[in-house]
Amino acid sequence: MRKKELRLVVTFHTTADAMAMEKACKEHEVNGRLIPVPRAISAGCGLAWCAEPDERDAVIGIMDRIGIEHEELHDCMV
Numbered sequence: 001m002r003k004k005e006l007r008l009v010v011t012f013h014t015t016a017d018a019m020a021m022e023k024a025c026k027e028h029e030v031n032g033r034l035i036p037v038p039r040a041i042s043a044g045c046g047l048a049w050c051a052e053p054d055e056r057d058a059v060i061g062i063m064d065r066i067g068i069e070h071e072e073l074h075d076c077m078v
Contacts, residue, residue: 004077004078005077005078006053006075006076006077007050007051007052007053007075007076007077007078008032008050008051008052008053008055008056008059008073008074008075009035009037009038009041009048009049009050009073009074009075009076009078010048010049010050010051010059010063010070010071010072010073010074011037011041011043011044011045011048011070011071011072011074012043012044012045012047012048012049012068012069012070012071013044013045013069013071014044014045015045015046015047017045017068017069017070018034018045018047018048018049019034019047020066020068021034021049021062021063021068021070022034022049024062024063024065024066024068025049025051025059025062028058028062030051030055030058030059030062031051031052031055032049032050032051032052032055032059033049033050033051034047034048034049034050035047035048035049035050035078036048038076038078040076041072041074041076043071043072044071050078053075056073060073
């Protein structure tokens with residue numbers, strides 16, 4: 001079992017937004033990955049973007065540039 005660490009978790013209203021986030025982050029070399037939404041969080045779709053907390057500005061910047069709508073930003077143990 002992996003040790004849980006503090007992560008930035010971005011939730012989305014739709015799966016399409018989550019998939020667009022994955023594509024945009026890969027194209028712009030922003031670290032992170034899609035994960036199932038953690039149980040402690042409730043979200044519109046079942047996918048979330050997980051990244052290091054220090055990537056917050058880069059993640060928000062990508063969403064603003066590309067026009068990806070997120071539901072919420074969470075700092076949680078994943």
